[in-house]
Amino acid sequence: MDQFHDIRPYNDNEVVEVLERLINTPDFINTIISFRFPSWPQFMHKPLVMAVKWQLRRQLSNISDVYDFQRRIAGYMERMIKTTTTSVEYRGVDKLEKGKGYLFISNHRDIAMDPAFINYGLYLSDFDTVRVAIGDNLLRRPFVSDLMRLNKSFIVKRSVAGVREMMAAFGQLSNYINHSITEERCNIWIAQKEGRAKDGLDKTDPAIVKMFYMSKKKMASFPDAMKDLNIVPVSISYEYDPCALDKAAELVEKSTTGEYEKAEFEDIDSIKNGIVGQKGKVIVTFGDVLTNGYDTPDELVTEIDRQIIGNYAIHSTNKSAMSMLEGAGEVDPEFDAYMALCPEPLRETVLKMYANPLIQQLSQSINKE
Incomplete structure (x- = not known):
């Protein structure tokens, strides 16, 4: 008996069946349509459903196991990283x-x-x-x-x-x-x-x-x-x-x-x-x-905390946020422009969000001494 059947990832021999189920799941297809074609009129919905299903079948036809699926994900990941x-x-x-x-x-x-x-x-x-x-x-x-x-x-x-x-x-x-x-x-x-x-x-x-x-x-x-x-x-x-x-x-x-x-x-x-x-x-x-x-x-x-905090890579955004909170120090112009778009009621919270990793790291260094 598979004691982990209700929590584990899918096995290779389940992949094809699950992909077919996804293609025939209206909620999944409608989500893709709303994301990819948000402004298309309602009367185009049925043709879009057929087109999305056809395209999915074509793209997923050569996926037969988890490795194939993740290799396809890697392609999307590369595109996401570039953009x-x-x-x-x-x-x-x-x-x-x-x-x-x-x-x-x-x-x-x-x-x-x-x-x-x-x-x-x-x-x-x-x-x-x-x-x-x-x-x-x-x-x-x-x-x-x-x-x-x-x-x-x-x-x-x-x-x-x-x-x-x-x-x-x-x-x-x-x-x-x-x-x-x-x-x-x-x-x-x-x-x-x-x-x-x-x-x-x-x-x-x-x-x-x-x-x-x-x-x-x-x-x-x-x-x-x-x-x-x-x-x-x-x-x-x-x-x-x-x-x-x-x-x-x-x-x-x-x-x-x-x-x-x-x-x-x-x-x-x-x-x-x-x-x-x-x-x-x-x-x-x-x-x-x-x-x-x-x-x-x-x-x-x-x-675990010591390593996660100590190894956290500090960006100019973290340093700039601390400078803005303290009212002193250099601020990266790009981050300054970014914060200019932040609603005033959220400003201090956003600055603390960016500054806190640096504050934690500095506190850790002081405690070590």
Whole structure:
């Protein structure tokens, strides 16, 4: 019996069937039409449906397994990089060994692009791509779940109700992550905490690390279990955040009213904006593999945070934001023009969002001394 059938990515032998299901899913086809042909009149809808289905069948006809699907994704990734970034740089990939399974834990800025950039760097260096942890809150539309699981995503059940059900879900997740890395030698990516760091402050949730250990408590000590996972902290740094204003609006509303209620498909819009929005320079830094010496979850969390913050690549946008907040220092003209378009009620929040990675890094340096 497949104990992970409801959370795991799709297997190679399921790909063709899932692709056919997607082509015959009206919600999926209508989403493509609304994105690609937003201004076309309603009477053209039926011809567009037929045309989109025909084009999809033609493009997907030679895809028979997950590798084929991801190779097609790599082509889209190359196009996205050319149109939405000035450059993408990878650091520290040379620390990794082929044939090993790694658990990559990164800071979290963008729902889709964080694991996508990590995946692309591994792909370029001929490493196996990652299995991506994704919350079921993002999978309210079945076609999104299909697309994500085709692209090696596995599901984190955040919406389960009841303590017993939640513990069972976390136990299954822990077992799946450990099984993937230690037995299948597959790579895993997971964010350092649930949800994006909308304020630019990167801090690992200890509950994530405790979850890794749940399925191993009866078999291994905490240090040994964590050593087997080959944990690698990863720092992802965007010069510009395409979702900055939306994040700031949420933070401001929360601070003024005490709550914020997401629109039904707001996360899907964030994914789209993160993909098509301008990012400037993107730098992905792989840290050192965490091998031993961490006796408790808190000790391990401290080291993950140290590496993610310390390896975060600081851009001129981070320095300029701090200068603007302090009212002193140089400001990059491009960032000045960017901030001129920011609504005044969001201005301070956006500046803090960009300045906080630098503030964290400086604080870490002071504490080290």
